[in-house]
Every structure is written in C-alpha cells, then in structure tokens.
Amino acid sequence: KRIKTIETKDLAKSVENGGCGECQTSCKTPCEKK
C-alpha cells in the first residue's frame, strides 16, 4: 500500500447539508453541527 488516505469531510456533500451559518465567525483570534 503506497497511498494512505486520511479520513476527511466530503466537501462536495456539504453543498447539500451545509450553509446553516451557525458556526463561529472566523477572522482577531469544526462545523457547529459536526
């Protein structure tokens, strides 16, 4: 095995289930729903 894939969030899927806007604003120093 020459390639190890780290488990990551599927960005394409978040087109459907993202965008709730409840996350913290980020600039002045996770998704809210996980």
Add this chain to the structure above:
Amino acid sequence: MIHRYKLNGYNIVLDVYSGSVHVVDDVAYDMIGLYAEKSVAEIVHQIQSTYPDVTREEILECMEDIAALKDAGKLFSKDTYEGVAEHLVKREPVLKALCLHVAHTCDLNCSYCFASQGKYSGERALMSFEVGKRALDFLVENSGSRRNLEVDFFGGEPLCNWEVVKELVAYARSIEKDAGKNFRFTLTTNGMQINDEVIEFANREMHNVVLSLDGRRAVHDRFRVDHAGLGSYDRILPKFKKLVAAREGKGYYMRGTFTHLNTDFTEDILHMADQGFDQLSMEPVVCSPNDPCALTEADLPILYQQYEKLAAEMIQRNKEGRGFTFYHYMIDLGHGPCIYKRIAGCGSGTEYLAVTPWGELYPCHQFVGDPAYSMGNIWDGIQNSALQEKFGKCNAYSRPQCQECWAKLYCSGGCAANAYHTSGDIEGIYEYGCKLFKKRMECAIMVKAAEAEMCEEE
C-alpha cells in the same frame, strides 16, 4: 486540482475540491505528479528509471489505486462550486457577529498597534451603555433565524470600560431567551487591568478570552509599553497565568504579534508554552512597508523555516504529553467547515460588523476610522448598501489571482482589510500574506498526518 508537497518526512497530496488528504510514499508521489500528463507506458518507464527496484506489476497496482481514488472523487476532483459562490453573492446578508469597540483608548502605548494606540486615528472615547444596548438590539433584529450570535468586546482596551462591558453582558442575558438567541461573548485584553473580579466574570461569561503577549520578555517589552515607556511583561504575565488557571478548560488564546525584529518567533511561541500556556497564536505584523518592524521579502525563507520548526516541535511535544495548540494549525479535516463557509470566509461587511463608541458601523475592526468605509449606524442600519454589496461579493472565487491557487478553500480568498491596506482594493490580494498562509496550511496538514500516524501506532 491537487497540491503535492514534502515536509518533515511526509509526502502529502491534497485534493483541493474534495478536501481529501493522502499520505504517500516516494513512488506514488511521483506517479501522481505524472498521472494527468503522461501515458501509462511513459509513467512505467519513468518510475522504473527512477526506482529500479520497483517492478512493473507494483507500478500498475499503484496506478489502479490512483484510478480508484480518482473514480471515488478523492483525487483530481473537479471544481463544481462556482454555483455556490454565485448563490452566496445573491443571498440577503444576515448579521451574526459584532465587534463592539467599547473603548477607543488604551492604557498601553504600543507603536505597532494597527488601531493607533486604540484611538483609530480619532478621538479617545468610551462606548456608553445606551449605545452598546442598541447595538445588541440591532444584532438581534438583523440576525434572522441565526441562533448563535457573537459579540467581541474590543478596543483599544475594553477593560478601560469594564462596567459597561458587564452591563451589556447582563442585558444580553436578559433578552436572549425570549429572542431565541445564544450570545457568545469574547474579550480581547492587554491584561493590565485584570484583577480577581475580572477573572471571575470573564471565566463565567466569556466564551473566549484573548490575552495579548508577544513572547519573550525582551520581545514583548520592545513594543508593548505603557505611556511612561515602561514594558508590561512583568505586570501582565502573573495575571494571565492566574486567569488561565481559573479558566478550567474554557477557551482562551495567548495572542502575540511578530515583526521583522523577531523573525525567530517560534522561540516566542515556545516561551509561552514553557510558561504553561497551551492555546497559542502568533500573527505577522501588518504595517506600512516603510516601518522598521515591517516584514520583508528577505524574511520569508526564515519565516517558512520557523513555521516548519514549530510544527515539528508541536508533534514532538504532543508525543511527550505536553502538547499545545497553535491557532493556524487547528484544522478539523473530518468535521471542518462546509463549502459555504470555506468560500465565504469571515463575512466582514455582511455577517460581521464593527461598532464604534458612537454607534457607527464598519465592515470590520480594521476599517474603523476610515470614512470611506463607514457603512451606517446602529439606529438607521446599513446606509451604504453598495459597499455592503461589494463585501458580499468578496469570496474565494471573486479574485482572478486565486483561481489556480490550491489554498483558496482554506483562506476563502483572504482578508479584505489586508488586501485593501496593501493593494488599495478589498478585491485585491495581500501576496505576502498568501505566501505565509500557504506555508501554515502545509504545516497544519502535515501535523494532522503525523497525528493520524500516531493514532495508528497506538
């Protein structure tokens, strides 16, 4: 689009549009680099020339793995998000965060302060309770269905107006239940006026506290002096330690600024860690290029090396059970921000506004005091809708220079204020900042790869 790089013994391949991260060996690293441009026969020939011990069968097996990842949308994935960016531009702005400038004055006199020693190029002023109360009402009224609302007490030095801060928190708590809202307060302070009462209140009410410390005593006291010119390090450090100890796990950041005069800033971060602080942040100064503390092109290789050194040190300390977090290396690969957040960024001028002591609205704290960026006020609302529209269009897809950049879904197109102050246009880019950002992201992803490896070993 993919981004490949080697760092600290890891070969990393980032698939930009799916967010997938792959840790690969040298053979796969080279093959992925050739995959899009070369035929199978050419790849086999080239890999066998470079790695004589690798058989044709092994190369073909790796080719199959690459093809499977591509078919699964985890490698060489296409950009399908332009429509999301267009949707973001068209939607009605909903406010969810305010930066309350409760004090345009400060008990320190730091020459590198972006806010001109807290006055923002204007008069010294304190926000009244009435103005602050109206600002909170304005936030609730314009927050639509958003439940979580953020308010940062900022300055200048907010502890110069501490009684009003407490009154505003009490007011917000009195209205949040009926309004169906959840206020999250934060406080940014230089620490000079911290006492037991501030500690108790901040640790009860503040979701996050940002404590300004530049690192080693000599570095900190070079700029962070009082109005008599005396350094503040010895006065604030014990207070910060007491506050953090009493915080019992709630969020805080030790927040420093590094300049051309301490390009070895990792030493300052490690100094803070050695003082017992474990949530750390250190930011490059942004100032006029003519300023003696301005970072230079010649500094860049040193800064890159420092970020790499920091990442390696964090991995080592984590293994030893004395780890700490660094703001820029905190990425959540598994449950991070959705594509909307990644494209839209901070929401300055739309979701996030700064309020002056007089109730005037600005796109963010870094525009306060610039009349060209006054957007309205908390009584009449947004008066300059054209300006708000312009900020609404700022995102990862709005700048031509970002189109081919692998990091655009991490930086969201960068900081509008930095772009404005360096290029004269909020839709420009701050190229120096881009270079540092990309190095930080490479380090952050590498740290995650190391953490994943540690988990496997356990």
